[in-house]
Amino acid sequence: MRTAWVTSIAMGFALPASAEVRATASTHAQAPSRHLFYVEAFGKGGLYGLGYELAITPRLSLGAAGSFAVVREQQVLTLAPYVHATLVRGERNALFTDVGALFARSHIPSPVEGWDGMTDSGGGGFVSLGWERATRHLVLRASGSVVAGEGGVTPWAGFAIGVRP
């Protein structure tokens, strides 16, 4: 099995936490919304994607992320259902893991006559370990993953920003 790997991009996130704390201090007693909507880059959805999570317990959520990207005419569609689990949680920071499946379809259109292009579909799985920083309504995540499928195994990194309405 071929193993591929890509250089991960380091990126730091910082939230204007103090202002958020003041604004939400009076409502801390309220439970956060069970719904999380997010956008991500280089995450479960490939180049970029949209995701949704539903918390089923304080530490466990079910989610799905999907994407459609056109990269130099190559069309890539992905769908990733997964389970999100919080491993360690502080007041604003958390360590989490995601485990799920990945389905992808890629269509390479032909730029020339006499060749029809190429379409492939496949599936695989992933496991991620990540860090989350959250306020009442805003969630930022950075994660590192290992992705495995028909093409081999590769490390991957993703970044997401989401809202809990």
Next chain:
Amino acid sequence: MRAACSLLVVAAGCTEQLDDGAPWQPVEEMTGALAPEVGPAPAASAPAGCTLRVASWNVHFGADPDGLARAIAGSTEVARADVLFVQEIEAYPAEAGSRAARLAAALGMTWVYAPARVEGDGTHGIATLSRFPITAAAVRELPYFDQPLRPRERNALAVTVDAGAQPLQLVNVHLDVRLGPVDRIRQLDPAATDLDERAVLGGDFNSNPYAWAGSLVPLAETEAILGQDQARVLDDYMIARRFTSSISPEVTTMRVPIIGMRIDNLYARALPITASGIEYVDGSDHWPVWTDVALCAAAAY
């Protein structure tokens, strides 16, 4: 534009095709800094047998042609090559002849060196070496892709060798590094068209496994899920052009830790392939590939 692309790697439109290349041009009509160099006919060439062995090797600038020749001569398979495609070879006025000429002389072959670009006070390009006389040669400038990182002029070199009952056309190519599959086909296509029916086409296709975001970030995740390696895409395209190869897309031809990539390959059309392989020869960051084509059976193929 390039700086913006470097920062915003998620932008997928940073690569731009600036031209369609140029038609095949006979080497004798080419002048200037990129004029090809054509060697004399080989001193003595044994009659061609029924099998012609073609090899291809990216020699990573070929700074030591004598060392390359020793590596080839000491090899098991490439030493028996009748025709050798060479990529990433250079020529500088301060050196005693082009590196292609020196390599060819050391191997007792003739050659055509086709520079693709000026490099310092010299040139950088591809060369085809042959034990048999080269009766015609033409160069085709391939489509140019502007990219954030190291855009390069690329070319293809077609030679006709006098081996066997019929002349045989052999095409040597070297494609860009960080192209996605659509652009790679777009760059290769001119080299695979307007050829004789009987032909061998090979070289360094740089057929890495990935789609590229902005020619900077390989989408390794997508490739891991799908296994839609560009080597497979090229095989599919070449089959549509009625070329075949017997070197698996699963093998690796470049010395990169962990990553496996068949970026070098050889294809034949209207010629049965009887054997092929990769030989692990020192002297470059690539390993040479070789393939045998049956000339005698080709008439009835």
